[in-house]
Amino acid sequence: MLTQRTKDIVKATAPVLAEHGYGIIKCFYQRLFEAHPELKNVFNMAHQEQGQQQQALARAVYAYAENIEDPSSLMAVLKNIANKHASLGVLPEHYPIVGEHLLGAIKEVLGEAATEDIISAWALAYGNLADVLMSMESELYESSAEKLGGWTGWRGFVVREKRPESSIITSFVLEPADGGPVANFEPGQYIGIAVDVPALGLQQIRQYSLSDMPNGRSYRISVKREDGGAQSPGFVSCLLHDHVNVGDEVKLAAPYGNFHIDVNARTPIVLISGGVGLTPMVSMLRKAIQDPKRQVVFVHGARNSAVHAMRDRLRETAAAHSNFHLVVFYNEPLPGDVEGRDYDHAGFVDLDLIKPAILLPDADYYICGPIPFMRIQHDALGKLGIHEAQIHYEVFGPDLFAE
Numbered sequence: 001m002l003t004q005r006t007k008d009i010v011k012a013t014a015p016v017l018a019e020h021g022y023g024i025i026k027c028f029y030q031r032l033f034e035a036h037p038e039l040k041n042v043f044n045m046a047h048q049e050q051g052q053q054q055q056a057l058a059r060a061v062y063a064y065a066e067n068i069e070d071p072s073s074l075m076a077v078l079k080n081i082a083n084k085h086a087s088l089g090v091l092p093e094h095y096p097i098v099g100e101h102l103l104g105a106i107k108e109v110l111g112e113a114a115t116e117d118i119i120s121a122w123a124l125a126y127g128n129l130a131d132v133l134m135s136m137e138s139e140l141y142e143s144s145a146e147k148l149g150g151w152t153g154w155r156g157f158v159v160r161e162k163r164p165e166s167s168i169i170t171s172f173v174l175e176p177a178d179g180g181p182v183a184n185f186e187p188g189q190y191i192g193i194a195v196d197v198p199a200l201g202l203q204q205i206r207q208y209s210l211s212d213m214p215n216g217r218s219y220r221i222s223v224k225r226e227d228g229g230a231q232s233p234g235f236v237s238c239l240l241h242d243h244v245n246v247g248d249e250v251k252l253a254a255p256y257g258n259f260h261i262d263v264n265a266r267t268p269i270v271l272i273s274g275g276v277g278l279t280p281m282v283s284m285l286r287k288a289i290q291d292p293k294r295q296v297v298f299v300h301g302a303r304n305s306a307v308h309a310m311r312d313r314l315r316e317t318a319a320a321h322s323n324f325h326l327v328v329f330y331n332e333p334l335p336g337d338v339e340g341r342d343y344d345h346a347g348f349v350d351l352d353l354i355k356p357a358i359l360l361p362d363a364d365y366y367i368c369g370p371i372p373f374m375r376i377q378h379d380a381l382g383k384l385g386i387h388e389a390q391i392h393y394e395v396f397g398p399d400l401f402a403e
């Protein structure tokens with residue numbers, strides 16, 4: 001337990017750390033990688049180069065300080081972090097290393113302003129946070145290992161099928177190299193995949209949503225090629241698209257993640273996705289429509305048919321299941337794209353335009369896509385009177401160790 005004095009010091013110094021947050025975190029990563037270069041195999045080095053990870057960690061430290069009187073208000077965030085850490089293989093021995101270099105960075109950047117009392121208070125606060133996360137991660141690891149076909153750490157999987165879904169998205173069906181079963185998962189969860197990236201001379205880990213329903217034999221991921229040049233090189237996605245083929249082996253962590261449907265519920269669900277955000281939705285959809293009494297609405301936004309993944313399969317599913325309604329928006333239709341056949345509405349996703357289709361009694365709403373897209377849809381649902389507790393979303397982005 002943290003004493004009130006410790007909490008008061010942390011809260012009082014939080015604005016100072018916020019002011020110098022980016023510099024502190026930049027210094028932290030420099031110190032960390034100099035002392036432990038092997039951790040470059042865990043962190044997303046593309047986000048390191050772009051500064052995204054530094055900014056995310058600075059915000060996380062400040063948020064923790066701001067909520068130190070009632071950390072339970074951050075519990076949902078901490079659960080998400082713990083799940084991402086589990087999919088990266090973060091272990092208890094990593095936490096003292098991070099703590100040492102985070103405190104060292106605070107001292108280095110703040111200089112004499114970082115008194116013994118301040119450093120001591122932040123050390124206790126960090127230790128408290130680390131204990132919470134380690135406990136959560138331990139439970140996740142234990143739960144994964146206990147499942148039929150479950151495991152902890154990394155397990156070899158062979159690519160059994162590689163299928164282009166659009167001009168920028170490719171699906172990979174992965175089966176265990178040992179021939180054993182694979183653990184079932186909650187529709188909407190993701191796996192961590194580890195590959196060697198020659199361009200970096202490092203192993204890199206990324207998390208990809210599972211895009212099919214559980215079957216006990218294989219997993220499917222659908223990967224968007226991120227080819228943004230020097231500013232956003234997409235090391236792993238480009239490697240998967242260009243160099244990982246049928247018969248090749250990759251390493252997977254078990255499925256984790258809090259973004260999933262309740263498979264036992266009977267209430268309606270509305271899935272709202274943009275671009276590659278449709279991948280977890282397809283998994284949710286395929287599981288949910290097995291219950292013919294459960295109503296499912298899928299609203300998807302894409303640029304046009306060239307980049308609209310799984311479009312034919314989704315149309316076929318909608319035609320075959322009376323409890324499933326599909327609504328597609330194209331914001332830049334191609335000349336050959338036909339309204340009413342390839343898409344339903346021109347323009348960006350506009351929930352107000354389709355209110356009769358999505359305003360269902362007791363429905364839960366799931367959003368996935370680029371962050372600006374999710375913000376717009378979240379706010380649109382709020383304006384339509386949807387309660388916050390009914391809105392669920394997943395943010396794939398950098399935190400302490402993750403993407």
